[in-house]
Amino acid sequence: MAMNRSELVAAVAEKSGNSQAAVNGVLDAVFEVFTSQVSQGEKVTIPGWLAVERTKRAARTGRNPQTGASIEIPEGHSVKLTAGSKLKAAASGE
Numbered sequence: 001m002a003m004n005r006s007e008l009v010a011a012v013a014e015k016s017g018n019s020q021a022a023v024n025g026v027l028d029a030v031f032e033v034f035t036s037q038v039s040q041g042e043k044v045t046i047p048g049w050l051a052v053e054r055t056k057r058a059a060r061t062g063r064n065p066q067t068g069a070s071i072e073i074p075e076g077h078s079v080k081l082t083a084g085s086k087l088k089a090a091a092s093g094e
Contacts, residue, residue, distance in 0.1 A: 038079060048086040055080045 003011070009027060013020040034052055037044050043053040059075040083091070 046084070048084040050084055050087065051082040053080050053082075054078070 005027075009020050009023050012018075012027075013023045016023065034044055038052055038054050041054050043051060045051045055078050057076045057078055060073050062071050062073045063069070064071055
């Protein structure tokens with residue numbers, strides 16, 4: 001089962017005692033900071049919980065699945081999320 005954004009906002013608002021509007025605003029701000037930093041090539045780290053960074057993908061040769069023809073895929077960027085020790089411990093049930 002997955003938690004969506006509105007469920008996350010409601011849960012954080014209940015835990016923190018803040019309004020859902022306030023929590024939603026903070027969540028928007030966090031994602032804006034993540035977006036601006038990662039787009040500049042900066043790594044965002046929350047020790048013990050999460051690290052987000054931009055990675056570079058090299059150019060490569062791919063295959064069109066419909067025709068089988070080789071195609072050149074240009075270099076590009078992707079995003080890498082790494083779980084920290086606290087998140088890993090929670091996932092393993094420790």
